[in-house]
Each structure stands twice: as C-alpha cells, then as structure tokens.
Amino acid sequence: MKKFLILLLTLALTLSLTACGGDTTGGESASDDGSAEGTTYSFTVGTNTAEDSVNQLLAEKFKELIEERSDGAVTVTIYSNGALGGDAELTESCIAGTVDFIIGMTGSLVNYIPEAALFDLPNAFPDLATAREVLDGPILADLQAAYEAGGLKLFGYADSGFRVMSSSKAVRQMSDFSGIKIRTMENPNHIAYWQALGANPTPSDFSELYMSLEQGTLDAQENPYDLIVANKLYEPQSYIIETNHLLHTLNMVGSKATYDALPADIQQLVSECAAEAHQYARQMADERIESQKATIQDAGLEIITLEPAMIQEMADTASNVYDLVREQIGDELVDELLAQVETTSAAE
Known part of the structure; x- marks a missing residue:
C-alpha cells in the first residue's frame, strides 16, 4: 500500500505543471526580482511517526506558518504514520523530488548523508541546552553543505530530548x-x-x-x-x-532539486518557516516530557x-x-x- 501511494503521488506530480518538485498552478512566470507572483505551490511533507509526536508538531507548524505567510499561495499536505513509506523510502523519495519535504531522525540518514553519523556519537552532549546551542552555531553551515552534496536541503535541527x-x-x-x-x-x-x-x-x-x-x-x-x-x-x-x-535529533529536510527550482521569495519563505518550526518543536518537546x-x-x-x-x-x-x-x-x-x-x- 505504501509503495502504491508513492506511485500515485509520483504520477500526480509528473502529470501536473511542476516547479521545484511541488505542484504549481497559475501559469505566471517568475518576475525579474526572482519572485513568482500569481503562481501557487502545493508541497508534500512525509513522516514515519504517529500524529501525536514532535515530528508531527513540527510538520503542522511549518504548514501553518507558510500557508499563512504566503497568503494562500502555498499549501502543504502532511502524510504521517509512514503513509508514503518507511525512513529509507521517504529519504530516497525526497532526494528524487517525488516527496518535497520529510521530517525524521538523523540516524535514518546515515546511509545517504554520511556526515549525519555525527549524531551517533554516544554521550556527545552533556545536556539539551548545550546541544541546541551547538547545533544552531557554526557547525550547522558545514552540515548543510554535506546534506546538499547528498541531494537534500537541511533547514535546521530540533529534538525530542x-x-x-x-x-x-x-x-x-x-x-x-x-x-x-x-x-x-x-x-x-x-x-x-x-x-x-x-x-x-x-x-x-x-x-x-x-x-x-x-x-x-x-x-x-x-x-x-x-x-x-x-x-x-x-x-x-x-x-x-x-x-x-x-x-534524538530531528531535522526537516527538503529535496534539493525542489528547493533550487523555487523562486527566491518562496525559497526564503520556506527557509524562514522551517527554521521557526524547528524552534517551536524544541519548545513542545520540553513541555510534553x-x-x-x-x-x-x-x-x-x-x-x-x-x-x-x-x-x-x-x-x-x-x-x-x-x-x-x-x-x-x-x-x-x-x-x-x-x-x-x-x-x-x-x-x-
């Protein structure tokens, strides 16, 4: 059933007018300043976790923020509980661009992004405050470069403790x-x-x-x-x-092919909303424990x-x-x- 759903999604994306890996409508081209006024975008977000999870809360916050701030130009559909496949299937689909964004643990990315093994170091972080400050610091840019080399766009890190x-x-x-x-x-x-x-x-x-x-x-x-x-x-x-x-380090990543094909204003909106959703997810993780x-x-x-x-x-x-x-x-x-x-x- 999961593979069937992925096939249907891929077919739908192929048959529709496509920009940046997500569906687009409106038919207007990007303006000289890199914006895409009049064009609408429909993105998919996949997770392999239950709806009552920080992963889901991160996805929902991203959806809320980007739909509101785009004034309806962007819509997001969330597929939870592995509806589009397990961790490996989701990662491969995202790299291929048939799923626009995925949210999961860094541990499932090691076979695709070797540098994600950094988060497999036992007891590397003494506490959450230290971990979060470090992951928001200079090392983030180095990890973003590594993800891009593997076909994924990294927007930041959250965690579930x-x-x-x-x-x-x-x-x-x-x-x-x-x-x-x-x-x-x-x-x-x-x-x-x-x-x-x-x-x-x-x-x-x-x-x-x-x-x-x-x-x-x-x-x-x-x-x-x-x-x-x-x-x-x-x-x-x-x-x-x-x-x-x-x-338990979480990240929302996007298809690099999807992101690179977006006009500049939508790229900026995606990055800003994703970064804010990661911070929200951390807060919710602390409140729930x-x-x-x-x-x-x-x-x-x-x-x-x-x-x-x-x-x-x-x-x-x-x-x-x-x-x-x-x-x-x-x-x-x-x-x-x-x-x-x-x-x-x-x-x-």
Whole structure:
C-alpha cells in the first residue's frame, strides 16, 4: 500500500505543471526580482511517526506558518504514520523530488548523508541546552553543505530530548545489558554501540516494533519518551531505563532539486518557516516530557534513573563508536563538534 501511494503521488506530480518538485498552478512566470507572483505551490511533507509526536508538531507548524505567510499561495499536505513509506523510502523519495519535504531522525540518514553519523556519537552532549546551542552555531553551515552534496536541503535541527531504553528486563548495572535483544535502526553505529554494551541489537523497521515487543521476539527498544508514548511502545514493557545515550535529533529536510527550482521569495519563505518550526518543536518537546513520564508510570512501568558513574562507564565501554564514526566521516567534523561542545559547556 505504501509503495502504491508513492506511485500515485509520483504520477500526480509528473502529470501536473511542476516547479521545484511541488505542484504549481497559475501559469505566471517568475518576475525579474526572482519572485513568482500569481503562481501557487502545493508541497508534500512525509513522516514515519504517529500524529501525536514532535515530528508531527513540527510538520503542522511549518504548514501553518507558510500557508499563512504566503497568503494562500502555498499549501502543504502532511502524510504521517509512514503513509508514503518507511525512513529509507521517504529519504530516497525526497532526494528524487517525488516527496518535497520529510521530517525524521538523523540516524535514518546515515546511509545517504554520511556526515549525519555525527549524531551517533554516544554521550556527545552533556545536556539539551548545550546541544541546541551547538547545533544552531557554526557547525550547522558545514552540515548543510554535506546534506546538499547528498541531494537534500537541511533547514535546521530540533529534538525530542534524549533517547532512553524501554525493556521487559530491568537494567541497573552493566552486566544487565548482557544478551538483551534490543531493536535498533538500520544504522551500523547504533548496532556497534549496543554490541559494545553486551546487548544483542536487532535492526528492524519501526512499523514492526510494537508487535515484536508484544510477542517477546524482542526484549527492548530505544527511543525518546515522545515516540515511546506516541506509539504506545511502553505497553508491552516493564521498565524505562534512562540511558540518555543519544540526542534524538530531528531535522526537516527538503529535496534539493525542489528547493533550487523555487523562486527566491518562496525559497526564503520556506527557509524562514522551517527554521521557526524547528524552534517551536524544541519548545513542545520540553513541555510534553513530564506528562509522557506520568503516562508511562500510570501504566505500571518503573523508570530507572542510572547513576552518573554508570552512564560514564557505558560511554567508556562504547568508545569504539567514536573510532567508527571518524573512519566514516573523518576527524574534522567530529573534532569541530566536540570542541564546540566543550566551549559551550565551559561558558554555561
């Protein structure tokens, strides 16, 4: 069904008058100043997450802002819950220009944008404030260049806080990780991390996760509270372990082909609205987390907060992931990130 929907969308885009990868109507050409007065644009935004998620809130805010500020010249249709495909399908469709924008986690982009592996460094950020300041800083331009080389336009970063582990088994000390069957993304760095801790990582599609946990073919998974609650992943589980091993970094990206074909005024509008929507998503992530924890505890789960010494032991045990990432993208970007984290942390 997902592939059928993608085919229908592609056919519709091909048969319509097209500018910048999105449908256009109006028939007037761009003016001398690069604007497209009289032309209308219809964009698609795809996500692979439930509607009750920060991803969805980011998409809805972008839609609200750009439709309002364009005075109706731009309309946005949001496809949630993987309606246009899983992470890989969405990314490939966006690069090809058959889906205009997608919103997802950086971890799903590594096979397409190697530099996104920067966000696979365990415990790279000591807290959310540091992470957000760094990602809004000079390193953003370097990452935007890397995304463009891969056919995607990066507009900024949001997050859903840190990723935690849900499990049918308690984890209170390092030995408790041994043999736990945990679902991971199709990401070699994530797999290497859990292997280093002694767990048994099993990559699988997100759409299959709930059933695998319910049937007991998996013991555990790792995601931010936002997605755990939105997709009710806590229901088949008994514990939440606050591993906080990775920032759940979100980004809205667009097809570079789509964006480059837009007139200058629409490009500016897309960039401004997307940047504002990312900031809004961060705010909403912060506001939602306490109620999400309460939902999980009301369902009878125990939330285990690990001691700082154990968090450090986990980071030390999985330090080989840093070597893997350096092999994939070189030292320059890794060193730049770590230096900016250190500088920002020291200034706070």
